[in-house]
Amino acid sequence: MALPPEMASRLWGCVSMLAWLTACASGDGPGLADFDPGPPPASLIAGETMYNGSCARCHGPEGRGSVEGPPLVDDVYRPGHHADAAFHLAVQRGVAPHHWSFGAMPAMPELPPEQVDRIIAYVRWLQQQAGIE
Numbered sequence: 001m002a003l004p005p006e007m008a009s010r011l012w013g014c015v016s017m018l019a020w021l022t023a024c025a026s027g028d029g030p031g032l033a034d035f036d037p038g039p040p041p042a043s044l045i046a047g048e049t050m051y052n053g054s055c056a057r058c059h060g061p062e063g064r065g066s067v068e069g070p071p072l073v074d075d076v077y078r079p080g081h082h083a084d085a086a087f088h089l090a091v092q093r094g095v096a097p098h099h100w101s102f103g104a105m106p107a108m109p110e111l112p113p114e115q116v117d118r119i120i121a122y123v124r125w126l127q128q129q130a131g132i133e
Contacts, residue, residue, distance in 0.1 A: 035073065037062055037129035040122060047122030050115050054108065063126045070100040072123050073130045084120050091116050 040048050052061070058069030065071030076082070076099050094107035111119075127133065 035062070035064070035130050037126050040125055044118075044122045044125050047118035047120075050111075051119045051122050054111060054115075055119060058105070063123055069102050069105065073126050073132065075132055077123075078127065078132050079124065084117075084124075087120050087123070088113060088116055 051063075055072075058066060059072050060066040060069070063072035065074075070076075090105060091108045091111050095105040097104055
């Protein structure tokens with residue numbers, strides 16, 4: 001007997017989070033337990049507000065990840081691996097899962113490029129606070 005789609009989705013989210021937590025506990029994952037970026041500079045508050053309104057539901061507060069999506073404060077998303085243009089493309093086109101076992105990220109065409117730039121600046125600052133450059 002198959003699970004209803006909403007139950008299967010929730011189960012997959014729980015399994016993904018368990019795998020992520022296990023990786024963090026083993027030292028193989030992002031390990032953000034001690035990450036405390038503090039308040040962002042005034043120039044990034046608009047980006048933080050936009051991130052919280054558009055991204056945090058899936059990518060977690062302060063880019064820590066959630067059961068819905070991966071942490072953006074992770075070496076995988078460092079500028080040398082995912083340039084700012086990759087973030088723009090992800091927002092414009094969506095993303096098939098390729099680094100994590102979360103579902104696909106839907107396109108978010110309602111976010112204008114200028115807003116995405118501010119969000120990226122905030123995420124890059126969070127990454128720097130975590131020592132990811």
